[in-house]
Amino acid sequence: MIRTSIDLESLREMLEQGASVTVLDVRPEDQRTEWRIPGSVHFDAYGALKAKDPNAMKGAELPEGQPVVTVCSAGNSSAVAAEQLRDRGFKAYTLEGEMKAWSMAWNTAEVSVAGTGARVIQVRRTGKGCLSYLVGSGGEAAVIDASLDPGVYIDLAERYGWKITCVLDTHVHADHLSRSRGLAELFGATPHMPEGSPVSYAFSALGNGDEIRIGSARLEAVLTPGHTPESMSYLLEGRAIFTGDTLFLSTVGRPDLEATPEAAREKAHALFGSVRRLLDLAPHTLVLPGHTSEPVHFDGKPICAPLLKVHEEVKQLLEDEDRFVEKVAGRLTPTPENYERIVELNRAGEEPEGDPTELEAGANRCAVRLRRLSGFGHPNPA
Template identity: 35%
Template sequence: MAMEPLTVKELAQKILNKEDVFLLDIRKEEDYEGWAIDGETVQSLNIPFTQLKNGVEDVKPKLPNDQPVYVVCAKGISSQKGVELLEEAGVEDVTYLKGGMTAWSEHIEPVKVANLKGGGELYQFLRIGKGCLSYVVAADGEAAVIDANRMTGEYKSFAEEKGLTIKHVFDTHLHADHISGGKTLADETGANYWFPPKDDEGLEFDYSPLKDGTDVQLGNQTVTISAFYSPGHTIGSTSLIVDQQFLMTGDILFVESIGRPDLAGKADAWVDDLRKTLYDRYKELSQELIVLPSHFGKMEEINDDGTVQAKLDELYSNNDRLQVNDAEEFRHIVTDNLPPQPNSHEQIRKTNMGKQEPDQDERREMEVGPNRCAV
């Protein structure tokens, strides 16, 4: 009997549970090299579909005999043909990833981070295929969503399941690597939308200004979300301190890296802001705060409990980018080692400003590929 297609949720669970996974990726070599599914227990083999068609027998010896083979393509279409070819050649335990890399890019996995001191709860939403992290803070039947992805239905379904009303939606900065769902989610739920005014480069919609020192109460004043101005990735980047326990750093500070300052073309102008935030402003805060970033770069950054987090003082000890004492050396390390910019980052910025309205297929295409917010 043929195996059922593997869903992206099933794959995510296998990776987070550290189960052995073997993937046969049949996309073009350049696509595979630029962006592929990885994980601590993932073994991946790239055989482009054209090569597979011309020599299935040559591929068979490279496949395992003791575990299933999951065929991966861009959208889950050519992978079905790949499965047929392999089955005809006698490969038995083989199926395909439903929806391919497109579905993998859009899958979101909610994980509970902690109970809050005031009685609320905090959840981290891993967009595992894209490296994006977003958050839901819940208290007394109310919820706040931070750095929402464009798949707003995920947050609405979660809120409904938990009996929550979404009251506040925050964007920590003007995103350039993925399309924000913040304003859309706020409109769909009637929530208040918060955005840093210094990142307003001509937004086509209204928002509540997220300024340094702004306090937002959630529930019956159970949980406080406080804004902490932290420029560097963008000029308006603003961190959020939740319940005096957690520091949501947006794209400024990650577990193993820091945010890049160049996505608006202003690396030389913003690198000093980035250093001041990382080396001065964050050091003014309690070092016991737990850092919750809006991205992760490597699967190794995911902890055993499925979350991406670390104490601030641990990052000052372990993150190499926080060990550069000389300001000029820091400037060179950051500006001389910038990775390629995210796909369609200018179009994404314009979409997030409300200056253009691409359809859903165009939005998917704009987001293809890994996040590239770190340096």
């Protein structure tokens, strides 16, 4: 029997290993703009495929001699596309679970943090842009903002010779289900959360200035409210800072989720103060954010930047507090899909019944989109 589909892990491994494969996205342009598989080729034949036009894929020019994986949202169009490509002699497959499955694809990059006894691995959910971290030292590791199946972090830690001893989140997330509680439970550990986190499960509270030791390395909690009231950043020995959704590489987190317009303005004022304080850290402190706005390529390049570069990017936004509040507090961009349900589950520390990708599918929308907010021509909206 001819194989007509490929599972996510097989495709993920092919991309990680740099194998020759064409990922062909047959969704309409607007869906692709929302999110896409990095390096994928676009051929908008959606209408023709849906109509089962036998010539729908006729104009698709693809590299000969390498497999093609077709993707769409629901699976019907990609199946028709793959079949037509097979008729043309290609080894063509559909991706099992389609774009929803892609939501769980991930890759890693090692972050070089000079002057610390720690190694930092950035774990990227490439479709959603969620960034989590393993910080390892002396055979131990901490996991920050786990957004993938706990097994991913356990396997990675093993690969580096670490035992996970500590699990922590920067805040209660709205765009993805936190896997921190589940991961900590596997070790009989209590997850660390910022003091005052509105969660109903037991956690070990971290207040401003508290420290966590991982081997010979130290993580210091730095309170940075705004995106959420409890948001905490974690400073690694004064050399790198995990900023969660408070500060990204070229924009800031949105303060308007779960807030009335008035509350959003209050949170925006807090965010202004938090970002200002972060920018007072040493200029070469490496900023390691909780999200990125672009699909993450399988290139092993960490998504990070020294604070002075980030400062350059957000400088204009931070010139005036009132103007900042005006810009970031409005509900001007779409909210993350299903975010109220995701927050509810994260507060309870529970997983949804059934497939979590049903809830989490879609683009990341945790950042302020500066380009759309007029006045700041920004290169990297999120």
